[in-house]
Amino acid sequence: MKFLLLLLFSLSASHAADEPGFKNGYPDNDTVTQVRNDQVFQRAVQAYRFWYPTVSAEGIFNGFRDLGVNDNEAIGYLQASPIGLAFTANMDTPYAVAALDVKDGAMVVELPPGAFIGLANDHHQNWIQDMGIPGPDAGKGGKHLILPPNYKGEIPADYHVGRATSNKVLIALRAIPQNGNMKEAMEMITRVKIYPFSTSANPKLLRFVNLTSRKMDGTLLKWENNMEFWNKLHKVIDEEPILQEFQPMYGFLSGLGIEKGKKFAPDNKMRSLLEQAAKEGRRQMLVSAFANWRPDRIVWKDRRWEWVGLVSENGNFMTQSGLDLEARDRWFSQAIIASPAMFRRTEGAGSLYWLGLRDDKGEYLDGGKTYKLSVPMPVPAKLFWSVTVYDNETRSLIQTDQNNAALRSLVELKNSPTMGTVDVYFGPKQIAGKEGKWIKTIPGKGWFAYFRIYGPGDAAFKGTWRPGDFEEVKTTDQTASNP
Structure with a gap:
């Protein structure tokens, strides 16, 4: 009994003892x-x-305001190239971008019929609506009405309606170049009309400004x-x-x-x-x-390719359990703008994005090494596909004297065979005989790639079709670094 009393006293005294930095249970100033x-x-x-x-x-x-493309005044359009900074922008299609301010009234985005892909995001990059092929107009053209936050008024008929949750709204549109004709696609995108809804009877159109040859930093x-x-x-x-x-x-x-x-x-x-x-x-x-640790990032167990978007079907990263913060962090640390069409994993969805960070041995891609990527043909793409290289520090198109960061089915690879395998290369020096199938990288710098499929077929999701991994090529048969 005496032993038990001593034990209890000892335990109570121990419990009452102060933690370091505390006296009588209260924290000290430090x-x-x-x-x-x-x-x-x-x-x-x-x-x-x-x-x-x-x-x-x-x-x-x-970035657009710095070049004179001001809110509610102008639309910047360009064929993206490495001279500009934008998180994982692509070179596959021309862009048109506008910053709208709907604080004083709704804005209209009017698309003609055609191969457009577009969306509206709010100031927090929350998804508002899709436009064009992945949107309700399905490429047939139509008027998209973007309403101000907390709009209570009447909604007119014959509009595809999106409700903004911020005053500033980002509009991003792309025109798909038919048969790789970028000039035609650039002209096509200028047929889009954006104007205040209040001027619908006599539209006060935002003007277009061509930014293709101008350096821009559209990042933070x-x-x-x-x-x-x-x-x-x-x-x-x-x-x-x-x-x-x-x-x-x-x-x-x-x-x-x-x-x-x-x-x-x-x-x-x-x-x-x-x-x-x-x-x-x-x-x-x-x-x-x-260096994400989630197992659901892996596309196939026998490949190194990863999903960029870890959440499917929802443009705002919501799941049944709530907001997927890790998926949201992963996306916005390397990309901009979001839409359900970007993440949907079903046949014919707007687009599909795979991230390539590592070679077939699991090592990060090194700008001083040469790699080969084997792509089985045909790629299950109803629209087009591409491989694009990014600088991992800027998360933007890699900048070299080649001034090209993409190999595209509509441009560089448009004459590729429809069967068999197409091999493309990445490295600091061009391999003889591989002209048009090579992207230059920079020794001493890391890089990563996006493999994009627009209008992906079911085989891309089921895994019955898949690209190879990046394989290091040991060769001395290299020409000068300029293409």
């Missing part, structure tokens, strides 16, 4: 300071990751690891309405001094913590992109 700093830092990292798509969208808007690269990330985020939060579904994350921001309608004036300590959080947040986003 502990308070450390914990508060840790809380701010941790919450800031989570806020960074959640609001990354929002600041990325501002980067897109900013210059902001993503420093204090400017938070300044840009505060700007957007202040300009846009509050989204009910984002309420908990606005709470994270208020603890960092970012609130709608209030000045953002962090002191030196807060600035230091926010800058550290931006750097750490970026690191975590890139791990999600390039």
